[in-house]
Amino acid sequence: MSELESLTAAYQNLKARNQNIDMTRGKPSAAQLDLAAGMFDLVHSDDCKGEDGTDYRNYGILAGIPEARKLFARLMETAPDRVIVGGNGSLAMMYDALAGAVTFGVPGGDGPWNGAKFLCPVPGYDRHFAICERLGIEMLPVEMLDDGPDMDAVEAMVAEDASIKGIWCVPKYSNPTGAIYSDLTVDRLAAMKCAAPDFRIIWDNAYVVHHLTGEIATVKNIQKAAEAAGNADRILTFVSTSKISLAGAGVAAMSASEANVKDALERMFFATIGPDKINQLRHVRFFKDQAGIEAHMKKHAEIIAPKFAVVEEALSKAFAGTDLATWTKPEGGYFVSVDLTDGCAAETVKLCAEAGVKLTASGACFPYGKDPRDRNIRLAPTMPTPDELERAMEVFCTTAKMVCLKNKAG
């Protein structure tokens, strides 16, 4: 029996198991959510006042409570007055920033972003790309390298085309490759000459403290680099506690230059009376300070690092020494990015689903959902239990190898 024949037989056996495992999204597991136990018990209705006596149960405080702005300022390496603390999701703040740019424009620009284009390092985060697609912002892919986007390409494009208004960046443990932006990449992004005077870098620092190993990556402060280069308004930085405290009941924040914070608050004034300050207070009391956040993240790593090890082991066992697949070995974040033989991703995802393992849709990490080489698959190991994950990886590796070998055989 050839390897392809034995893989095909193995696949049929796995399919007969009728499994149902979901690896589509980067969701924390129940065990991770349990780490925030106690969060809900820290604020009571007789204990809802801020440091200055303000009753946080009432309306107002558009920029978030001062205690939370302070906590996030440390996390975001900036000053509290440069931070806006919002609701339960940073995606909403990013959408609002870009929808605002399209409708009203941004500081330094000359009005609404009509016919805007955005650079999209690929593979990247599907929800970023979905925002652009929805808002009619044309997406231009650039290659993601190990130390950030291909800066030669980025610099050439932004220097020439004034309709290129921005770029999506996940600087640390990038989604999905786990890439960490080098100091040089940060400096080049901060200082590059842009034809658009209102160019914006959406710095989605989603995995700022989401380390998997003892190797804690640091990324150079791009806001400071941009200020030094005279481009203070270029950067919009976002974080959230969705993968620190609770995915659905966390707190998100934006930081930026004085002009950008003012612009965002002006926009927000029309759209909201203020964020849920009580949930912000819960977070401040739970984490207390940056050390509290970092200690908490070590507990996350203890839960999820073994899952990434399962993925690495399974991929190595199946593909090491072959020319069928390459994959990332992230030191943080939520994903492993796999590149199969060209033309094999969609078929693999489809056959995995038929065998009961749902993966992120192939192409999802590319603008308009189209992977030009049909080779990239994003694996999200955090949500399944370790046992489910082992079984899911067996299905994935068997299926992917079968598809690649079949492809090779023509």
Added chain:
Amino acid sequence: MSELESLTAAYQNLKARNQNIDMTRGKPSAAQLDLAAGMFDLVHSDDCKGEDGTDYRNYGILAGIPEARKLFARLMETAPDRVIVGGNGSLAMMYDALAGAVTFGVPGGDGPWNGAKFLCPVPGYDRHFAICERLGIEMLPVEMLDDGPDMDAVEAMVAEDASIKGIWCVPKYSNPTGAIYSDLTVDRLAAMKCAAPDFRIIWDNAYVVHHLTGEIATVKNIQKAAEAAGNADRILTFVSTSKISLAGAGVAAMSASEANVKDALERMFFATIGPDKINQLRHVRFFKDQAGIEAHMKKHAEIIAPKFAVVEEALSKAFAGTDLATWTKPEGGYFVSVDLTDGCAAETVKLCAEAGVKLTASGACFPYGKDPRDRNIRLAPTMPTPDELERAMEVFCTTAKMVCLKNKAG
């Protein structure tokens, strides 16, 4: 000494007291917020699952948790699948609905709302008008009568001008007059012939259960009336618990036709991963059902009805039998609307502020902040303590009467 002279002397005395009382906004008092004591203690991290076992701490569930949709469906007199339960403010949902209409259009229309106009019953809610102003929607005032907007004027305008895309309505205990829409007004709004095929009634039912007296007003179900008239997609209804549970940490909801709910969810998909479901769960557990909400609102009425009585008594004492002022006697809601002699509102608000009583800016209840007769002032009695309110009303009545008499004297 003339009445004007004695009022002027009284004003100077009041000014010398150096008071500092804020009546600018319709905020609940601390005593009202205390009614929700216990709300924060009803959900714990080991008890965060929905009826179907879903872990509400995690991502997702764009339309809100089923339990909350059911609770709001009863409050909004519709079916749970016609309800979207969101974050902590209905203003955000209204902004999103109109920003979506301007950027993308709505079901039944032919694309983005360019050059749209909106009917604004006046006096009305300043934050409604602010949304229009921000989004470039031209505002056309129509007179607010005791039973809703002047429908003869409304019908004539919407029949003729296809660029009139909607109208703001607060159907019960309207902000600020306390008007209650009659069945006839509801039927006319639901059935009127609109030149714009995508006309929308923003039905901001902000005070749906906010009764001040035993007289509980009911307003005819406009969604059903619109469906009967073949205009199901015309209505977008909003409520929130901001003035039921907690002003800053409540839960808001929208209900509408199937097509409008689908449209809103499609729009929301790009802007958020989902609402804070834990806070929704807190509300479901706290109120349990409609009877729980209604019982809770009686406690609010016990706190705020005496404050409205203070306002009424002060206004009667100062102005009954004069031709200087008329005012509303609301059976619910958060405001008393006062019409002074033409040309006297701005001066009264200014002089009250100088005497330490901050009122809502004059003109705030009109589009672009411009009261053409400069006569209307919105009083918001809920936030001050009863003692503060008495002192504030002394300042207001003294000042207003002084200004009106001075005006009369030429």
